[in-house]
Amino acid sequence: MKIGVLALQGAVREHLHLLEKLGVEAVAVKKQEQLQDLDGLIFPGGESTTMGKLIRKYDLLEPIRDFYREGKPLLGTCAGLILLAGQIEDADEPHLAVMDMTVKRNAFGRQVDSFEAKLAIKEVADDFHAVFIRAPLITHVGKEVEVLAEVNGEVVAARQGNVLCASFHPELTDDARFHQFFVNMVREAVALR
Ligand code: GLN
DSSP: EEEEEOOOSSSHHHHHHHHHTTEEEEEEEOOOOGGGGEEEEEEESSSSSHHHHHHHHHHHHHHHHHHHHTOOOEEOOOOOHHEEEEEEEOSSOOOOOEEEEETTTTTTTTTTSSSEEEEETTEEEEEEEEEEEEOOOHHHHHHHHEEEEEETTEEEEETTTEEEEEOOOOSSSSHHHHHHHHHHHHHHHHHHO
């Protein structure tokens, strides 16, 4: 099993590090040719508008959508979650649009730019230490989307089929349980091929 981390911008190294800690072969992805040998792909935190532009500039938009259509799992954290959403509030167009949900960028406002919270995440942990940095919120989910975690009644983690996302940064702590959950999704998808 081999999992890629999209490495155009953002917190790439932290994801690679956690995957390696779980004993999974992990690679930084910059080119579409690399997608062929991967079983799953992670979109890191960073700046979603910049990442969206780079995805288009390097002709990765359709190849990543094809990768998704082949049933290969995707994980997006923070800016990565924004890339996956079908709709972005106040934006003209979405990026990959592989999850039926609407997101609002920088939704916690400037006053609370960053904060940390202990989260119950369904199927993952009851006490996950989640780090939020200029985080987006999921403001609407379609019927196919399963909500996995909430903060004050607002959705911050969700799954739709083979796509998983979190508005926080599980890659910024040593707790590998969220990544383990994704690795299990990838393992199951590989077994089905
Ligand atoms: N605010 C960023 C964006 O909208 C996301 C922040 C992050 O990934 N830490 O792209």
